[in-house]
C-alpha cells in the first residue's frame with residue numbers, strides 16, 4: 195500500500211482538471227419548453243407529426259390516384275383479419291347502394307302516378323303500391339346498413355389486434371443495438387401512436403368512401419335511365435359542390451395540424467402536473483405555477499384556434515353553398531328547359547331533382563372522406579413500412595442453440611460502435627473468462643464496461659472481425675436468443691415490473707406464471723430480497739406497483755435486491771452484475787457481495803461484476819480496468835496495486851476518502 199504522500203500525488207493525477215472557459219454562458223431567458231422558438235413551429239417539425247396535414251397539401255389528382263391502392267391495401271388487411279366479415283361488408287354495401295338506386299326509381303314511379311291525369315284521390319290510390327315499394331326498399335336499405343355496421347365492427351378490432359400483435363412481436367425482438375438507435379425509436383413511437391390508431395379508423399372510412407362512391411354511381415345510373423341528357427347536367431351541378439368541399443376539407447386539415455400540435459404540447463404539461471413521478475420534485479421546486487402558466491397559455495391558444503377554425507369553416511361553408519347554389523340554379527334552369535321542351539315528363543323531372551340532391555350530398559361526403567383516408571393511409575403505410583424494416587432487424591435465428599454450460603468465454607479483438615456514434619465504445623478488447631471465476635470490470639464513466647458486458651451477454655455482436663467464443667464456438671454461429679437465455683443480467687436501473695414479487699423473479703426465465711419455489715427462495719435469500727418480500731402484505735403474491743389497487747411501493751434499494759434475486763433465479767452459466775448495489779445501503783450491499791461472490795461460488799458459473807465501489811471487487815479473481823473502450827490494466831487486486839497505475843490511483847482515492855472521513859469523525 196502507498197504512503198500518504200504517494201496517495202496525494204496519485205490522487206492529484208487521477209482527478210480531472212476543471213473545464214476551461216470554452217463552454218458558453220447559457221442565455222438569461224430560458225426557452226419555455228422542449229423546443230426553442232415559437233411553440234407551434236417547433237412542434238410541427240417533430241418526427242411524429244410528419245404526415246399531419248398531408249391531405250391539405252396533396253392535389254385532388256394525387257388523392258384520386260392513391261385511393262385505389264389504399265382501398266386494396268385495407269381490403270387485404272381486412273381479408274386477412276376476417277374473410278367472412280369482409281365479404282359481408284362488400285356484399286351488404288353493394289346491396290345497400292342498389293336499394294338506394296331502386297328507391298329513387300320507385301320514388302319516380304310514385305311521382306309519375308301523382309302527376310298523372312285524373313282526380314286526386316284516384317292518383318293517390320294508384321301511387322300507394324309504389325309508395326309501399328319505396329318504404330320496403332328504404333327499410334331493406336336500413337337493414338343492410340345495419341348489417342354493414344355489424345360486419346365492420348367484427349373486422350375492425352381484428353385488424354387492429356392483428357397489426358398490434360405483429361408490431362409488438364417484431365419490435366420486442368429486434369436486436370438491442372437497433373433499439374439504441376434514436377431514429378428507430380422515433381419510428382416505433384410514431385407507428386405505435388399513430389399507425390395503429392389510424393389502422394383502426396381507416397376501415398370505417400374506407401367503408402364510408404365506398405358507400406359515398408356507390409351512392410354517386412347509383413344516382414348517376416338513375417339519372418341516365420331517366421334521360422341521358424341528365425348526366426352532363428349532374429356534372430354541372432356537382433362540380434361546384436365538389437370544388438367547395440375540397441376547399442373546406444383542406445382548410446380543416448390544415449387547421450387540424452396546428453390544433454394537434456398545440457394539443458400535444460398541452461399534454462406534456464398536464465402530464466407533468468398530474469404524474470406521480472414528477473410530484474415530489476414539482477413541489478420542492480415550487481414549479482406548479484410556472485407549468486400552470488404555460489398550460490394556460492397553450493389552452494388559450496387552442497381555444498383561439500378552435501374559434502378560428504369554427505369561423506373559417508362557417509365562411510367556407512357559406513362560399514361552398516353559394517357556389518353550389520349557383521350550380522344548382524344552372525341545373526334547375528336547364529332541367530326546366532328540358533321539361534318545357536317536352537324532353538322529359540314532369541315526374542321524371544321531379545325525380546331528377548331528388549337524384550341530383552342525393553348525388554350532391556354523396557359527393558360532399560366522398561371529398562371529405564377521401565381526404566381523411568388519404569391522410570390516414572400515410573400513417574398506416576408508415577406502420578407497415580416500419581414493420582417491414584423490423585423484419586430485417588431481427589436477431590439471428592440460424593445456428594445451433596447455445597450450450598447449457600460454458601467453461602471458457604474468449605473475446606478476441608472485440609470492437610463495437612453504437613449506431614450514430616463516431617467513436618467506438620469498445621476498441622480491440624481481448625480477454626478470457628473461465629467457469630468458476632468472478633471477474634470485475636472497473637473504470638471511469640463511459641469507458642465501455644457495460645458495453646463489454648452486453649457483448650458477453652450476446653445482446654450486442656462484435657464488429658470489424660472481432661470474435662466472442664464460447665468453448666471455442668463463435669457466438670455468431672449460435673441462435674442469438676438462446677445465447678441471451680444463458681446469461682443472467684442484473685442492471686443498475688432494473689426494470690420495475692408491475693407484477694407480483696414472484697413474477698418479478700420468474701420473468702428472468704421467460705415466464706410470468708410458472709415458478710420453481712425452492713429456487714425462488716434461494717435467490718431471494720442470497721440477494722437480500724427475502725426480507726423485502728417478507729415485509730409485504732401478500733408476500734410472494736404482493737403486487738409491486740402503486741399504479742394498481744393494492745399495489746406496494748418499494749424503495750430503489752429494495753428494487754435492487756429484487757433485481758439481484760431475478761438474476762440469480764435465472765440460474766444461468768454466466769451472471770452479469772452491472773452496478774447492482776449502487777442504490778443499496780452499505781449493509782445490504784455487503785450482504786449481496788458476501789452471498790453472491792464469497793459464500794456461494796459456483797464452479798460452473800462465470801460471474802462478471804461491474805462496480806465503482808472498488809472495495810467490492812478486491813476479492814475478484816481478476817480485475818479489468820477500462821479506459822476509452824480499451825483494457826488498460828488487468829490482474830488481481832494486489833497485482834494492480836503493485837502496478838501503481840489507474841486502478842491503484844482510483845482505489846487509493848476511495849480508501850483515502852473513507853480514512854479522511856473516519857479521521858474527521860474521530
Ligand SMILES: Nc1ncnc2c1ncn2[C@@H]1O[C@H](COP(=O)(O)OP(=O)(O)OP(=O)(O)O)[C@@H](O)[C@H]1O
Pocket residue numbers: 374612613615619637638639640641642643644645646820
Ligand atoms: N445505448 C447507447 N447508445 C449510444 N451510445 C452509448 C449507449 N450506451 C453507451 N454509449 C456510449 O458508449 C460509451 C461506453 O458506455 P458504457 O455504458 O459502456 O460505459 P460504462 O463504462 O459502463 O459507463 P458507466 O460507468 O457510466 O456506467 C460511452 O461513450 C457512452 O456514451
